Amino acid sequence: MSRVYNFSAGPSMLPESVLKKAAAEMLDYEGSGQSVMEMSHRSKVYDAIIKGAESLLREVMEIPNNYKVLFLQGGASSQFAMVPMNLMTKSGKADYVLSGQFSTKAYKEGCLFGDCKAVASSKEDNFSHIPALDKSQFRPDADYFHICLNNTIYGTAWKELPETGSVPLVADISSCILSRPIDVSKFGVLYAGAQKNVAPAGLTIVIVREDLLGEPLKGTPTMFNYKVMAENESMYNTPPCYSIYMCKLVLEWIKNEVGGLKNMEERNIKKAQVLYDYLDSSKLFQACAEKDSRSIMNVTFITGNADLDAKFVKESTAAGFVNLKGHRSVGGMRASIYNAMPTEGVEKLVAFMKEFEKNNG
Numbered sequence: 296m297s298r299v300y301n302f303s304a305g306p307s308m309l310p311e312s313v314l315k316k317a318a319a320e321m322l323d324y325e326g327s328g329q330s331v332m333e334m335s336h337r338s339k340v341y342d343a344i345i346k347g348a349e350s351l352l353r354e355v356m357e358i359p360n361n362y363k364v365l366f367l368q369g370g371a372s373s374q375f376a377m378v379p380m381n382l383m384t385k386s387g388k389a390d391y392v393l394s395g396q397f398s399t400k401a402y403k404e405g406c407l408f409g410d411c412k413a414v415a416s417s418k419e420d421n422f423s424h425i426p427a428l429d430k431s432q433f434r435p436d437a438d439y440f441h442i443c444l445n446n447t448i449y450g451t452a453w454k455e456l457p458e459t460g461s462v463p464l465v466a467d468i469s470s471c472i473l474s475r476p477i478d479v480s481k482f483g484v485l486y487a488g489a490q491k492n493v494a495p496a497g498l499t500i501v502i503v504r505e506d507l508l509g510e511p512l513k514g515t516p517t518m519f520n521y522k523v524m525a526e527n528e529s530m531y532n533t534p535p536c537y538s539i540y541m542c543k544l545v546l547e548w549i550k551n552e553v554g555g556l557k558n559m560e561e562r563n564i565k566k567a568q569v570l571y572d573y574l575d576s577s578k579l580f581q582a583c584a585e586k587d588s589r590s591i592m593n594v595t596f597i598t599g600n601a602d603l604d605a606k607f608v609k610e611s612t613a614a615g616f617v618n619l620k621g622h623r624s625v626g627g628m629r630a631s632i633y634n635a636m637p638t639e640g641v642e643k644l645v646a647f648m649k650e651f652e653k654n655n656g
């Protein structure tokens with residue numbers, strides 16, 4: 296068996312020890328005589344899995360007691376609609392910062408439900424940085440203020456949160472959840488598709504402050520109603536059972552093998568630094584994101600020559616570094632180096648890039 300270094304933006308690498316544990320338990324989960332894939336979600340044995348996943352998430356992320364954790368489906372993209380459906384219920388207004396493609400999609404979706412305002416955007420600079428904010432643009436009566444904390448496609452991340460006063464801050468954390476500690480109490484809602492840093496695709500995690508659980512907009516489907524999902528402990532219907540189980544294994548890995556999110560962050564910063572340091576010293580490659588906005592999860596870079604970029608992607612793939620092609624909308628390269636990417640993978644990639652530079656510089 297040989298495994299590649301997989302730099303996919305999502306679905307992406309999972310820790311090898313987690314995959315091994317899942318494989319070992321595949322046919323018979325803890326003496327139940329069943330695979331987790333085959334279990335009734337209402338069974339006692341599965342109940343311990345979903346409850347265990349939630350309590351571990353609460354512990355690892357230090358989620359305060361006045362927040363509900365929801366295990367949903369539909370991806371982060373469904374939250375682009377569920378957030379306005381559940382929160383845009385008072386003034387019918389919401390503010391959005393456009394820092395990339397996903398936040399723009401969220402804004403456009405929000406516009407279907409009410410009065411959404413783009414209070415800042417870095418589109419003119421091809422989203423190479425987090426936009427500067429002008430607080431006079433914020434609306435104090437907005438029902439929420441939406442940001443995307445880590446911009447997966449452009450490789451940028453917020454370093455400081457906007458001050459929104461009493462307006463609940465809502466954040467898409469799909470590509471940075473569990474990469475570092477986050478002060479949950481600063482947010483009204485956090486949401487994430489699990490396939491970047493938590494589990495296989497199929498699971499969407501929503502963390503919502505209890506006082507925001509009210510009557511949703513008229514016509515909201517039951518499946519899109521946070522309150523119904525919270526009251527039913529994510530079991531209104533069949534939850535994404537296997538992904539939740541994998542999420543639990545990943546959380547056990549973070550807690551027991553990594554030693555928590557503080558350690559995870561330290562590891563991720565060091566790992567990203569290896570790549571950024573090389574990019575800053577290279578004469579062939581250059582980083583795309585501006586220095587003060589750089590993500591430690593997604594690193595975007597180019598040579599400045601599209602043919603050479605294509606050659607690099609081809610040769611790196613052949614050498615066992617896969618999925619380095621940039622997003623189809625921006626081109627160039629992107630190395631997604633989520634939690635499960637070992638530092639060794641980044642070091643070997645840099646060694647490969649140095650060799651490529653020597654041959655093509």
Ligand SMILES: *Cc1c(COP(=O)(O)O)cnc(C)c1O
Nearest residue numbers: 370371372397447467469470488
């Ligand atoms: C991947 C991603 C999405 C889309 O997630 P889906 O689960 O495919 O809907 C949204 N936002 C961010 C920040 C992402 O990285």
